[in-house]
Amino acid sequence: MNNFGVIEVASTATKTTPGWAYVPDTGPSLSATALQPKNRKRAARNTQPGLSLSDLTARQENKLRKDLEALNRDNQRDVNIPVPSSSRSSHKHTPTVRKILQSQKTFANHLDDYQALLALAESNPAAVVNNPLLFLNKPVVATPQAKSASPAPVREKGGSKRGQAAAKRAAVKAAAAAAEEEEKEERKRARQLAAEGEDVEMIDSPPAPPDEVEKLVETYPADGTILPAYRKRPPAAHPGDDDPLLVSVVPSFPTDEELRSLMTAPPLSYMDSRAAFGEEGERYPIRVFCEMCGYWGRVKCMKCGVRVCGLDCLEGHREECVTRYGL
Amino acid sequence: MAPGRKPKSAGPAPPSSTLVLDNGADTIKAGFVTVDDDTSDNAPRVIPNCIARDRHNKTYVGAELEKCKDFGEITFRRPVEKGFIVNWEAQKEIWDRAFFDDKAPQRCDPSTTRLVLAEQPNSLPALQTHCDQIVFEEYGFSSYYRGIGPSFNAYQDIQAIFHTPRTPDTIIDVPAEVILLVDSGYSHTTMTPILQGRPLHTAIRRLDVGGKLLTNHLTRLLSVRHFDMRNETYIVNEMKEAACYVSLDFKGDLDKTWKGTRGERRKDYATGGGIAKDYVLPDSHTRFHGIVRDHEPGAAARARKSAVSTEDILTLRNERFSVPEVLFNPTDIGLRQPGLADLVMQSLSVLPVGLWPGLLANIVVVGGNAKFVNFIQRLQVELLERVPDECVVRVARPEDPIVSTWLGAANFARHEHADRLAVTKQEYEEHGAAWVARKFALGLGVDTSR
Numbered sequence: 001m002n003n004f005g006v007i008e009v010a011s012t013a014t015k016t017t018p019g020w021a022y023v024p025d026t027g028p029s030l031s032a033t034a035l036q037p038k039n040r041k042r043a044a045r046n047t048q049p050g051l052s053l054s055d056l057t058a059r060q061e062n063k064l065r066k067d068l069e070a071l072n073r074d075n076q077r078d079v080n081i082p083v084p085s086s087s088r089s090s091h092k093h094t095p096t097v098r099k100i101l102q103s104q105k106t107f108a109n110h111l112d113d114y115q116a117l118l119a120l121a122e123s124n125p126a127a128v129v130n131n132p133l134l135f136l137n138k139p140v141v142a143t144p145q146a147k148s149a150s151p152a153p154v155r156e157k158g159g160s161k162r163g164q165a166a167a168k169r170a171a172v173k174a175a176a177a178a179a180e181e182e183e184k185e186e187r188k189r190a191r192q193l194a195a196e197g198e199d200v201e202m203i204d205s206p207p208a209p210p211d212e213v214e215k216l217v218e219t220y221p222a223d224g225t226i227l228p229a230y231r232k233r234p235p236a237a238h239p240g241d242d243d244p245l246l247v248s249v250v251p252s253f254p255t256d257e258e259l260r261s262l263m264t265a266p267p268l269s270y271m272d273s274r275a276a277f278g279e280e281g282e283r284y285p286i287r288v289f290c291e292m293c294g295y296w297g298r299v300k301c302m303k304c305g306v307r308v309c310g311l312d313c314l315e316g317h318r319e320e321c322v323t324r325y326g327l
Numbered sequence: 328m329a330p331g332r333k334p335k336s337a338g339p340a341p342p343s344s345t346l347v348l349d350n351g352a353d354t355i356k357a358g359f360v361t362v363d364d365d366t367s368d369n370a371p372r373v374i375p376n377c378i379a380r381d382r383h384n385k386t387y388v389g390a391e392l393e394k395c396k397d398f399g400e401i402t403f404r405r406p407v408e409k410g411f412i413v414n415w416e417a418q419k420e421i422w423d424r425a426f427f428d429d430k431a432p433q434r435c436d437p438s439t440t441r442l443v444l445a446e447q448p449n450s451l452p453a454l455q456t457h458c459d460q461i462v463f464e465e466y467g468f469s470s471y472y473r474g475i476g477p478s479f480n481a482y483q484d485i486q487a488i489f490h491t492p493r494t495p496d497t498i499i500d501v502p503a504e505v506i507l508l509v510d511s512g513y514s515h516t517t518m519t520p521i522l523q524g525r526p527l528h529t530a531i532r533r534l535d536v537g538g539k540l541l542t543n544h545l546t547r548l549l550s551v552r553h554f555d556m557r558n559e560t561y562i563v564n565e566m567k568e569a570a571c572y573v574s575l576d577f578k579g580d581l582d583k584t585w586k587g588t589r590g591e592r593r594k595d596y597a598t599g600g601g602i603a604k605d606y607v608l609p610d611s612h613t614r615f616h617g618i619v620r621d622h623e624p625g626a627a628a629r630a631r632k633s634a635v636s637t638e639d640i641l642t643l644r645n646e647r648f649s650v651p652e653v654l655f656n657p658t659d660i661g662l663r664q665p666g667l668a669d670l671v672m673q674s675l676s677v678l679p680v681g682l683w684p685g686l687l688a689n690i691v692v693v694g695g696n697a698k699f700v701n702f703i704q705r706l707q708v709e710l711l712e713r714v715p716d717e718c719v720v721r722v723a724r725p726e727d728p729i730v731s732t733w734l735g736a737a738n739f740a741r742h743e744h745a746d747r748l749a750v751t752k753q754e755y756e757e758h759g760a761a762w763v764a765r766k767f768a769l770g771l772g773v774d775t776s777r
Binding site: 076 | 557645680
C-alpha cells in the first residue's frame with residue numbers, strides 16, 4: 001500500500017486497545033441474548049440485563065475504566081525515551097539474551113500471553129503439558145492436603161476469568177498425573193540438595209533445666225515440629241485468673257499436617273492473587289464525592305449525572321458541562 | 328548471625344560476597360554483604376530505577392538523576408511495571424551504570440559474587456524466566472537466589488520493630504516465627520502471611536493501589552481545582568510525600584475543610600481548621616523543591632494580585648487526606664477492591680483460626696506508603712473493629728520502611744538458608760531455566776524444623 005508516503009516507525013508507545021486471546025466459549029451465548037433483548041430501550045447503553053438503580057451503566061463503567069487506566073500511567077502522555085547508547089564495547093549476547101533485550105513487550109502483553117496459555121491448557125491440556133512457562137507457577141505438589149488447603153478463590157462479578165482459572169486448575173490436575181512421577185523425582189533431588197548443604201542448627205535451648213520449667217509451662221501450641229512450643233516462663237499468677245468472666249477463648253492450634261500443606265502450597269497466579277470482593281459483594285454502598293471540591297457528593301447534575309456538593313460547585317460544574325454537552 | 332558453616336563436600340565453596348538487590352519500581356536498593364562481617368548497621372544505596380528526560384531533552388540514567396535540578400515537565404521511562412522487571416533493555420542500562428561499568432560506584436565482579444534478588448509475589452512465569460536467563464547468561468553471576476521480597480523481611484529482628492519488652496538474654500529468632508507483612512509500594516500493596524520465613528502462598532493478596540496511583544490521583548485533583556499539574560508528576564509526588572497524611576477521622580476532617588453552602592463562610596474553612604497547608608511550588612530558578620507552610624488566609628490571593636509574584640502557592644485542604652484514603656477505601660475512585668483492613672481479613676480467612684492471634688499481633692508495614700503519617704494507626708483502628716475482641720492487634724513499621732526489605736534480604740544472605748536456596752551457574756547450565764524456576768518456587772519446604 002502506498003500510504004501517501006508515510007512510513008510507520010516502530011515505537012515503544014502502546015495503545016490501550018485490548019489484545020486478543022483464544023478464550024473458550026462456555027457460558028450462555030452472549031450473541032444470542034443480544035439479538036433478542038427483553039428491554040429495547042437504550043439497549044446499547046444497558047448491556048447487562050437486570051440492572052438495579054445503584055448499578056452502573058455501560059457509559060459510567062467505561063468512564064471509570066478509562067479513569068483508572070489513566071491513574072496507572074507513568075507519564076501523562078506517551079513518551080519514548082531511548083536508552084542512551086554508552087560507548088562501552090558491547091560483547092556478544094547469547095541468542096536468548098538478545099531476544100529478551102530486544103523485546104518491547106509491556107506487562108499487559110505478557111499478561112495476555114499468560115492468559116492465552118492458560119486458556120489453551122484448558123481446552124487442550126495435551127498441547128501444553130511440557131510447556132515450562134505454564135507449570136512454573138504450579139510445581140505439582142499434588143498432595144491431598146495441599147488441595148484441601150487451597151482457598152475458595154474470591155470471585156469477581158463477571159467471573160469468567162475465575163471460571164477459567166478453576167477449569168485450568170482441573171486441567172493442571174489432569175496433566176499432573178503425567179508429570180507427577182517426574183516432579184517427585186525433582187523434589188527428592190531438591191531435598192537431597194538441601195540436606196547436603198544443611199548446616200549445624202542453632203537450636204533455641206530452653207534457658208532453665210527442663211524438669212524445673214516443665215512444672216511451670218503448659219506448652220502451647222502442642223509441641224509440633226513446625227512451630228516450636230512456648231517454653232518460656234508464663235507470667236506470674238493473678239487472682240483474677242480463675243474468674244469465669246475473664247476466661248478467653250483460645251482457638252485450637254492447627255496441626256502440623258495443616259501447616260505443612262499451607263507452607264508447601266504453590267504460589268497463586270497473578271490474576272488469582274488480586275483482591276476482589278467476596279460473594280456478597282461490597283458490604284457498604286460506594287461513597288460519592290463532589291467532583292469539584294471533594295466534599296460529599298450530595299447533588300447530582302441533571303445533565304450528566306456528576307455529583308457535586310452544593311450550588312456553588314454546581315455552578316462551577318455547569319460551565320464545564322455546558323461546553324461539553326451544550327445547553 | 329551465621330552459624331558455624333562447614334564447607335560443602337561437593338562443588339565449589341559459595342562466594343564470600345553477595346550483591347543484595349531490591350529492585351523496586353521506583354528505586355533500587357543495593358548493597359554488598361559479606362558473610363564474615365556482621366555489621367548490621369550498613370545501609371543500602373538507593374538508586375532511582377528510571378531513565379528520565381527533562382524539558383531540555385537531557386537524559387538521566389538511574390543515579391544521575393541526583394544531578395538534575397529542574398524537575399519541571401520531567402518524564403520517566405521505568406523498566407519495572409507493576410512491580411516486575413519487564414523491559415530489560417532499560418533495566419540492563421541502569422544496572423550496568425550502577426554495578427558493572429568500569430567507573431560504577433558499586434562495582435562488582437559477577438563471576439565471584441552471589442546475587443540475592445527480591446521480587447514481588449505472584450509474578451508471571453515468563454518474566455521470572457527472563458530474569459534468570461539474564462542473570463546467568465548475560466552477567467554470569469556465580470550463584471543466585473530470587474525470592475519474594477516480603478518474606479525477606481522475616482529475617483530481621485521483628486520484635487525490635489514492635490518494641491516488645493524483653494530481657495537482654497532473649498534469643499532473637501531469625502527468621503521470625505510468624506508475621507503478617509503488608510508491603511505498600513510504588514505499584515501495588517500486598518499482604519503476605521509468613522511462617523518461619525516461608526510465605527503462605529494461598530493467602531497472599533494484592534491490592535492494585537500503590538504510590539504511583541496516589542500521585543496520579545493527587546495530580547488529577549489539583550488539575551481540576553488549581554493549576555494544570557498533569558505534566559509535573561515529580562513535583563506532585565514531592566508534594567504528596569511532604570503534605571499527605573492518613574486521616575483518623577475522615578468524616579470530621581472532611582467537614583472541617585468544606586467551604587460551606589452558598590453565602591456561608593465556615594470558620595474552619597477560613598482559618599484552615601488545622602488541616603489546610605500552603606504548598607509553595609518550586610520555581611526552578613531559586614527554589615528546586617517545594618515548601619510546606621501553615622495555611623495563611625489570603626496569602627495565595629495576595630501573591631496572585633501582586634504584579635511581581637515571587638511564588639506560586641497551592642492551598643491543600645482535603646487533598647491532604649483524601650488521597651491516602653484510597654488505600655483504605657479503593658471504591659472512592661471506582662476501583663472495585665476491598666480496602667487494606669478488609670484485605671487483611673480476606674487473607675486471614677483462608678488460614679486456620681489458630682494462626683490468627685499470632686498474625687494479628689505481628690503486622691509489619693513496609694514500603695514507601697508506610698511513611699504516611701498515621702498509616703499504621705489507621706490500619707490498627709480499622710482492624711480492631713473487624714477482629715474478635717480478644718485478639719491483640721499490633722501494627723508497626725520499621726524505622727525506614729523503604730529499605731526494610733533490603734535489610735531483611737541482607738540478613739538472609741548471611742543466614743544458612745541462602746546457601747540452601749541459591750543456585751549456582753553450573754547447576755543452571757546443567758538443568759536449565761525451568762529447573763531453576765521450579766526450585767525457587769518450591770522454596771524452603773518444611774522438612775527441617777527451622
